[in-house]
Amino acid sequence: MNEDKTVQRKIEHIDLCINSEVEYSKSAGFEKYEFKHNAVTSISYEKLDLSRLFLDKKIDFPFIISSMTGGANESLNINKKLAEVAACLNIPIGAGSQRHVLESNTYDESFSVLRKIAPNVPIFSNLGISEVISLYNSNQLNITNKLVELLESDAFYIHLNTAQELFQVEGNKDFSNLLESIAELVNTIKIPVFIKEVGNGIDYNAAKQLLELGVKGIDVAGSGGTNWQLIEMKRSGIINEEFLEWGLPTTYCVKEVNKLKTEYDFFIIASGGIKSGIDIAKSFALGADFAASANIILKSIINSGVDLTVKNIKDWFDDVKRVMFLTNANRIEDLRNDKLIKIGELY
Numbered sequence: 001m002n003e004d005k006t007v008q009r010k011i012e013h014i015d016l017c018i019n020s021e022v023e024y025s026k027s028a029g030f031e032k033y034e035f036k037h038n039a040v041t042s043i044s045y046e047k048l049d050l051s052r053l054f055l056d057k058k059i060d061f062p063f064i065i066s067s068m069t070g071g072a073n074e075s076l077n078i079n080k081k082l083a084e085v086a087a088c089l090n091i092p093i094g095a096g097s098q099r100h101v102l103e104s105n106t107y108d109e110s111f112s113v114l115r116k117i118a119p120n121v122p123i124f125s126n127l128g129i130s131e132v133i134s135l136y137n138s139n140q141l142n143i144t145n146k147l148v149e150l151l152e153s154d155a156f157y158i159h160l161n162t163a164q165e166l167f168q169v170e171g172n173k174d175f176s177n178l179l180e181s182i183a184e185l186v187n188t189i190k191i192p193v194f195i196k197e198v199g200n201g202i203d204y205n206a207a208k209q210l211l212e213l214g215v216k217g218i219d220v221a222g223s224g225g226t227n228w229q230l231i232e233m234k235r236s237g238i239i240n241e242e243f244l245e246w247g248l249p250t251t252y253c254v255k256e257v258n259k260l261k262t263e264y265d266f267f268i269i270a271s272g273g274i275k276s277g278i279d280i281a282k283s284f285a286l287g288a289d290f291a292a293s294a295n296i297i298l299k300s301i302i303n304s305g306v307d308l309t310v311k312n313i314k315d316w317f318d319d320v321k322r323v324m325f326l327t328n329a330n331r332i333e334d335l336r337n338d339k340l341i342k343i344g345e346l347y
């Protein structure tokens with residue numbers, strides 16, 4: 001019964017994300033910044049190299065296909081295609097919530113297909129905070145090792161989605177033991193734990209508390225892209241206008257969380273409304289190590305197919321290289337070196 005509900009919900013989520021308007025009205029904030037053109041650049045464009053080591057694997061672009069699916073019939077097909085994109089570009093990919101795997105093994109293949117098709121890329125396991133708390137409360141966190149084995153995953157994403165749960169009729173509304181359960185998961189599994197939001201953002205204070213627990217990556221998933229309280233309101237038919245725009249924009253979150261880099265050793269992933277190479281380059285300039293996108297990639301593989309999606313992401317990174325060339329940045333990290341200006345300061 002539980003399993004049926006989880007599967008049905010995933011199908012509805014995918015359907016709404018593809019066929020309905022589910023974006024924030026407010027922006028992720030990227031248009032508030034411009035790059036400073038550098039008239040005396042000394043970069044050799046052809047020598048720019050975006051590859052790097054991540055979770056002990058060499059990847060070709062600092063870009064992650066965000067966690068989306070698994071656990072329903074549609075998911076097998078979608079995950080096959082997402083994995084083909086990841087394998088072709090040699091980039092990391094996140095599995096959708098593996099809650100289904102805890103409930104039954106019917107849909108295991110819809111997850112394991114990621115590793116089968118993309119054997120060499122970093123793959124993230126994924127579980128929502130509600131399940132993590134529930135496993136913690138019943139002393140069963142050990143079972144998460146099964147999720148890691150299924151994917152041979154390199155890191156584990158816990159997604160924080162309190163606003164989504166609040167507006168989901170059947171959602172969890174008790175987050176007692178949130179931090180305790182994350183701390184316990186960090187100690188239970190052998191791979192690094194990363195935390196992501198789903199579109200409401202992670203600020204300085206939240207990130208600091210998470211990093212104190214030993215978390216190794218923060219994916220801010222800020223506002224400006226897919227809006228999960230809107231999706232739940234559409235599912236229930238009850239729209240609460242006051243909370244439609246709730247959440248911290250992606251650019252604000254990256255800038256704030258970046259301040260913690262002086263104290264902690266961790267990765268910052270910019271996501272939430274990332275839709276171009278310029279957005280990605282600005283994310284790096286604000287402090288992110290990686291960028292990630294979800295719905296725009298899903299729509300692209302459904303509407304345009306794998307090859308065009310691969311091409312689009314390559315085009316984005318050609319634009320990132322163009323920005324590096326024009327701002328005199330030899331490496332991604334150099335983009336953090338005073339390359340951006342706020343629009344208000346230009347006029």
Ligand SMILES: Cc1cc2nc3c(=O)[nH]c(=O)nc-3n(C[C@H](O)[C@H](O)[C@H](O)COP(=O)(O)O)c2cc1C
Nearest residue numbers: 066067068096097159198225226272273293294295
């Ligand atoms: C169809 C769909 C399903 C998603 N399912 C999950 C999930 O299972 N686990 C998770 O952590 N995030 C999930 N997300 C959230 C994304 O990973 C991402 O954080 C969010 O959509 C914001 O990124 P975007 O604006 O690029 O879509 C899902 C997103 C989409 C579009």
